[in-house]
Amino acid sequence: MTTDRKPFREGKPPGKSQGKPWGKRSSGQRPASRKPPESDPDPFIYGLHPVVHALQNPLRTHHRLLVTANALRRLSEELGSQPDVVIEEASSNQISRIAGDDAVHQGCFLYCDPLPDLCLDDLYEPKRLLLLDQVTDPHNVGAVLRSAAAFDMAGVVVTARHSPRLTAVLAKSAAGALDIVPLVRVQNLSRAIEELNERGFMTLGLDAAGERALEDILLPGPYALVMGAEGKGLRQKTKETCSALARIDMPGRMPSLNVSNAAALALYITDRSVRTGS
Secondary structure (H helix, E strand, C coil), X not given: CCCCCCCCCCCCCCXXXXXXXXXXXXCCCCCCCCCCCCCCCCCEEECHHHHHHHHHCCCCCEEEEEECHHHXXXXXXXXXXXXXXXXXXXXXXXXXXXXXXXXXXXXEEEEECCCCCECHHHCCCCCXXXXXXXXXXXXXXXXXXXXXXXXXXXXXXXXCCCCCCCCHHHHHHHCCHHHCCCEEEECCHHHHHHHHHHCCCXXXXXXXXXXXXXXXXXXXXXXXXXXXXXXXXXXXXXXXXXXXXXXXXXXXXXXXXXXXXXXXHHHHHHHHHHHHCC
């Protein structure tokens, strides 16, 4: 695995944008911590890729790494050097007793401080965003983050309430993307959409009843995809606030996808639309 991409919070100076300005802090300044209720994260993560990316992120405070001898070799290969953290070698069974028998830790368990909570103004000139309307399953949110990293999204926005805590399970599902893609929490998703509309974004709500297919919508400028939870979909207020509603047509007998699968497909469709100009 190559790790050419820099950690997402290495400072880039804010540029000029249409409408409201983005990110007023000076380059490299750490965002202030905002910790909404019900979102206390785990003080650890596990798994090879989550630990690799956490160790590469300068805004992570690393405390101690429990690791098997084999996993330490793999980590060192991925990082290009020995991890710069206090290392304690342990057996896989010892780590399992700490992480839990169901944890797929791959011999890596890192004690670290959580990432700071972010708001929209912490992002620097974003052009492509993904918003989740009360998606609560940590596996789904983790998988969405992974897809967002693959398609170079500027951030994933979730609601402060009715979204999962930043647990080690979510970090493992994201396969390291939690330290690549900024995760923004907002108190009110509709207000966040209105703010994006004011900044010149096209906000596209994904809905089965959308008037147009997603691939038929032109994206001449910055855009945000808005996706709802599996089953209930987008809330009515969210639908009313979006610039437009779009659908993903399914040729088969299953009319919908799991939200993480739908997100990956929507990101592919919009990325191809932007690249081809169609």
